[in-house]
Amino acid sequence: MSSANTTSYPKEKIRILFLENISDAAVKHFRQHGYVQVEKISKALTEEELVHAIKDVHILGIRSKTQITAKVLDAAKKLQAIGCFCIGVNQVDLKAATKNGVVVFNAPYSNTRSVAELVIGLAIMLIRRIPDKNKAAHEGIWMKEAKGSYELRGKTLGIIGYGNIGSQVSVLAESLGMKVLFYDVETKLPLGNATDARSLKELLKKSDVVTLHVPETTQTTNLINKTTLKSFKQGAILINYARGEVVDLDALRKQIIEGKISGAAIDVFPWEPEKNGDRFQTPLQDLPNVILTPHIGGSTEEAQQNIGEDVSSKLYNYLEKGITFGSHTVPALALPPQEGSHRILHIHNNVPGVLSEINTRLSKHNINILGQYLKTNDTIGYVVLDVNKNISAHALQLLREVKGTIKVRMLY
Secondary structure (H helix, E strand, O other), X not given: OOOOOOOOOOHHHOEEEEOOOOOHHHHHHHHHXXXXXXXXXXXXXXXXXXXXXXXXXXXXXXXXXXXXXXHHHHHOOOOOEEEEOOOOOOOEOHHHHHHOOOEEEOOOOOOHHHHHHHHHHHHHHHHOOHHHHHHHHHOOOOOOOOOOOOOOOOOEEEXXXXXXXXXXXXXXXXXXXXXXXXXXXXXXXXXXXXXXXXXXXXXXXXOOEEEEOOOOOOOOOOOEOHHHHOOOOOOXXXXXXXXXXXXXXXXXXXXXXXXXXXXXXXXXXOOOOOOOOOOOXXXXXOOOOEEEOOOOOOOOHHHHHHHHHHHHHHHHHHHHHOOOOXXXXXXXXXXXXXXXXXXEEEEEEOOOOHHHHHHHHHHOOOOOEEEEEEEEOOOEEEEEEEEOOOOOHHHHHHHHOOOOEEEEEEOO
């Protein structure tokens, strides 16, 4: 593509808003490419605050606490894309984002190593009952004993959810001499010598340490409850660094007190404070051999740097090239740039005849199409077109009038 091909909309007019103290790597990425209106805010915004702040924003970056509702999206008339600088996208109303033609990206792989390493470390701390000995030492009590302390080697690790993080935990666990059993609702190819459990109940009965790596869905809500806890091996350890709604904490508390569960590490909770310093309560406080952390499973300098670079790169590629790989809303595609061409992006409802109408309207203006690609999902279609000459404002307006059109953008 020639150097003359730059975004049609002046970069100095593109507004980018990053919330929740997103990594400076994201800010740096856009500023290095000539975008000057980049604002970074350290906290999440409420729905009403977002409705006011987002009106003239083209690119929005969030983490896990900011909730993007249909009301927010309806107010975001200029919004092109949302970058979720985290693993999940459950904080975004994806149905409303799709309806509004807003591309939603995230970083599903960037902090997997950080979480996996911590899970293994927690398993070691809990199986050695380090939390109790640490607490006693801080209180001036000497507890030098081997009773109830074990090695990880030779023990069985049960992994519920064998995805990006679960599979990495599997590899690390095997390197320490653990046996690995996993359970997933989808068929997964095991890594190393890991074994696929036939059922959740089988995994729970055989595992010395159980670690959760599942998304928050209707199927996983209270997956670990008073019934499934009864299937745990006597003296087993539970680690939840997945989602807060997956474990019934009251039921877990009861099993820890009764000795069925010998230890637990919990990082995510059904309710979490909005900001640092706020009061926090959970049924698991003041229990023996329990480690509680404030949703920091993936919070390392390396992970935040990786997430910042990954998501900002996806946002940039969509903004400047129309590439939607990794999108959860608009169909994923990328059309290679063509020398001397001009690119148009067209997002529309997935109804018959749209592509034909687009081509007809362009041909009436003697505009030759050099490259074209259409991809659809169940809801919408996405067309990237490269044409041989500048499209007039009138022709662009005609494309906006194509039936089912959601958004049209002259890229360059």
